[in-house]
Amino acid sequence: MAKIKHNNFLDTVDNVIADAKSAGIIHLHAEDSRLSGRYITINGIQCYHFGTTGYLGLEQDSRIKTAAVQAILRYGTQFPLSKTYIAHPLYAQLEEKLELLFNNPVIVTKNSTLGHLAVIPTVVRDEDAVLLDHQVHWSVQNAAQLLKVRGIPVHLIRHNNLEMLESLLKKLSSKVSKIWYMADGVYSMYGDYAPVKELLALSKKYPQLHLYFDDVHGMSWKGKNGMGYVMSQLENLPEHVLVFGTLSKTFGASGSVLVCSNKKLYNQIKNFGGPLTFSAQLEPSAVGAAIASAAIHLSDEIYSLQDELKQRIDYFNRLLSKTKLPLIATNDSPVFYIGTGLPATGYQLVKRLMDGGFFVNLGLFPAVPVKNTGVRITISTHNRFEDIKLLTEALVIHYDKALADTGNSTTRVGKAFRMNFQETPPLPIKHEVLRLEEFTRISEVDKSLWNDTVGKNNMMDWDGLQFLENTFQGQAAQEHNWNFKYLQIMDDLNQPVLMGFVTESLWKNDMLSPPAVSKKLEEQREQNPYAQTSRVLALGCLFTEGKHLYVNSKHPQVNEALACFLEYLEALSQKLEVSLTVLRDFDTGSIWSKTFQNQGYIPIDMPDSCVVFELDQKNDAAYSNYLSKRSQKHFKKDIQPYEELIKMQIISAPGTKTIQLFYGLYKQVKAKNFGLNTFTYPLAVFQNMSKHPNWEFIVLKAKSDDRILGVMFCYKNYSGTYVPSLIGMDYSYLEAFQTYRQLLYQSILRARQLKFTQIDFGVSASFEKRKLGATLIPKQAFLQTDDNFLLEQLEMMRTSN
Structure with a gap:
């Protein structure tokens, strides 16, 4: 099956580190002409040094x-x-x-x-x-x-x-x-x-x-x-x-x-x-x-040095015990970790301390999970007792201010670390003017409002989501039962600032991993179908692609609405006890990228989205006239000669036997497609398509004997977007009839016939779709997980292939 672009873990790490660097808290330079161990000068400020790993101070002996x-x-x-x-x-x-x-x-x-x-x-x-x-x-x-x-x-x-x-x-x-x-x-x-x-x-x-x-x-x-x-x-x-x-x-x-x-x-x-x-x-x-x-x-002096350090460690522990600072692990080592949860809070706390004359380290992804960002403090014999006392006092003051400035709280920090911390001011930002409403059925949402915002995209109009609800609920297998949540955030004039939907469902952990990883895991799933799977809370759902979130970026309260939305997701993920939260399908370089990262999400590259724009303006009889010269050569060589071998038929309501035949063709493709590794959809999905007025089937047949070569399962969005959502093919005839390329081309011809303005071609086979005039749009997702185990496990499998 055609290839798709996969995320490189190193790019994700680079993105996170670059963000911390831009905040001015890593990749720094000491400016001292001499070092004593007690102080270090950064950006012209002499700081007490609480970041060394020379715990006994011997580097200055x-x-x-x-x-x-x-x-x-x-x-x-x-x-x-x-x-x-x-x-x-x-x-x-x-x-x-x-x-x-x-x-x-x-x-x-x-x-x-x-x-x-x-x-x-x-x-x-x-x-x-x-x-x-x-x-x-x-x-x-x-x-x-x-x-x-x-x-x-x-x-x-x-x-x-x-x-x-x-x-x-x-x-x-x-x-x-x-x-x-x-x-x-x-x-x-x-x-x-x-x-x-x-x-x-x-x-x-x-x-x-x-x-x-x-x-x-x-x-x-x-x-x-x-x-x-x-x-x-x-x-x-x-x-x-x-x-x-x-x-x-x-x-x-x-x-x-x-x-x-x-x-x-x-x-x-x-x-x-x-x-x-x-x-x-x-x-x-x-x-x-x-x-x-x-x-x-080898002398007794080592025990004196160890005792000096122990006294300082014990002293810092005693001071911290009298505060409400969230110390993540209490022990007698010289390493202390004060949790901030959100990276934004960690960035600000470290910067505040540095500006106040205290150098500490930031614990950030990938050394810790992104939601477990915090301040890493090390104690050494260089630190005097009065220095440690001053640091504790500064932590108490600046921790609360960092929480306030980033809309965070010790309760949220505790939930991020799965610990209970007593609440201290400030509380999270209250969204007094904005109103967040949650619905569990699309029928509860105003149809016009939904279609004017989110519904113009892909198959996410009101009717399309009703189809998905009816299809992915009440199924026998757990992976085919999805929990839908629709939300809208309205201002005091009852105008939408943000709208979208999320689903909670079972994902394969390797969904976006390279095919070699998925092939290896599928061998495990022959014995255990649910090996390496997780409950995921995701923006949108596995059946849709594109802009799942409507945000009025010009609204004066847009930032507050985004904060409200992210707090809602955080609470929902904890309630549903999911392993991963995913914000999907944002354009690379989105203006919201920094907001998501500051709130504990890490960016990953998604496969490119493939879209044919302004189709209604391409009125020449020969569609190939709108292709580049290079693509025209491809068209004349790999598509045009095969047109005379096939015929296309549009079926709106196929019968039971036909749907079963189509389903078999879909499963042939699914069995070979490890580039986007999801669960195989049940027959009920296709049976429901056959009864829904917005679905139609482009059937490709051989002219010579009416053999069915392949089928494209297409959704018609009310706004004029045509969505070839799934494909089925008989691989016996793939090369002889160039079935895949013909189905792509016939989808374009059908959309033109319907006078649609756009085709959402999805994420796979971007090279083939680009040759037929699709624009490739780089996409990103943002992930949040309680620990790095799942990500590291998949990265380890990737590097072994």
Whole structure:
């Protein structure tokens, strides 16, 4: 079947990051001539520094800095040789100290990202499988992607979900040798921990389970000799557990370190771990600094530093407990996360704090779900107690103001994080003048009002929606029962500011994924028809395409109406407990894009919409005269010669047997179309078409023997828009009669005959439709979900094909 354009996840991320950059809160530059750790200067403002990951302040320790300088003076700025051949003169000393520190063999790597790239493809064998906590650091996920080329199964597990982990262990245990579970020791956004002891217990129950921890955020401030959080949970390091620590961040130097008690694995990694062999080794300055830091870690001084940090963490926790600020995870790590829910609130809060002299980080998509935006604060020994007190006071003041300015509330924040927070002023904006009305049947909506606003588009006129209601309710299968909601927002003069409709229905998660992903999932659905499906609240419905939302952009209260609409959707999605909310089919670059993103929606590219405009002005007998010269060549070669082989018939009310025949042709097309992967419609849809005056069927037959080659299912909108909505074809004759192209062309001829002004050709086969004069309109959708698991799972499947 013809191809369609699919969204690239990287484009979505780029769009979100660009939005944050334009808000002036990321991609910043420190302007200090010297750094102390306590302050950092941004945009001319000296800020208290609450964004470092150097939790113990060792990066400013004079002994470590001196060691780095001396190493440069003695050995140069770098030692440009592969460590496989010969190591820098200081390396042996560093490795000796680190083995004393960890009481286990170690391997030093350039950084954790290269370290994972070296270790993961080496230790994971072709007969193994990998399970990733879906919040594990990007560097681990990226390294695991390399395994897919070798056919190694890689699956995501919901964050710290041991039940889901055990379920997959049972499923995979008979199919693979080892099962590697990969997680962070301390998670960098919320500061929460991996359930290390519970995972060890699970590995005793399932001996195939091997554990791989990235503990770079747990290093130095936790554990004996600063070995880190994970090592602090272990009496000793089992051979089936690998732990990555860091020599940067809290350690105060540069590089990373793998701790491995399994001698066989250790030797394999040491002998040939890709980047270990082919990448440059640590610079002399980094090695010298790491040796000096290791000496501190091996002394009792490390415990004094850990205690200093703990006192500050405890102090901040006590101060926060006296406020109503929504702290997402309460623990004793140096990472704190204050939820804002909406990105707009997060942007404003971070900017307010920076302008007030406090540097903090923003947690935003894709590091966290877009609705779980928040302020990430890190505490270090650089922070004085009075600094922490000032920060808390500023948070209380600016948090409430950020809520007020963005129409947010702590109640909404709590719902976004599935937590209960006591309400604090300000409450959400009240829409006193505007009136939102919700209807569950189109018959309750004024027909003229609807048709003059939303109804001019596609098959979304009043009669078309009544057809959809009657068709997609009371069906046997859950995927064919849709919950319709119509809404209108009126001003005090009873004029519409916004109108539209939404549906709640079951979607395949891969609906807009590349065909290779859908084909793989359809294999799973042979056993479980509802594998990888979700309840979705969507603007419009799966049967319609185009402008589902009427917005009077010139109305003085349009922004208030949009805010009211989005609050309505938020409340409805929570009431219906859907997994995903989708605002569909907006023109790329829509003026509402920023509004949607600020309210917690992420943009994705949709397939192009294909529309033939001003058809009523193309009156020449030969329609091909209106095509470009290039398209005319296509027409003469691929369409015109086949016209003499076929004949076209318009059927308005086909009988039962004919509809069954048409339905069979539709299913042939549906079975091959993975580009837009939806559930197959039931026969009842087509039976209802045959009884509805707005539907007609363009039937293509062979002149020679009346064989039915294909059928186009077309809706006639009252406003003069012709909608070839679905297609059915006999693939036995596809090439011989060029059935698809003929049906497209015959649809144009039929619309001209009816004197219609426009043809909505839908989203597939844009190349073929453009050659017949259709204009391609780039489209976007905006998604909102409670967590990133579904999106990341589909992206992982996409990158494996």
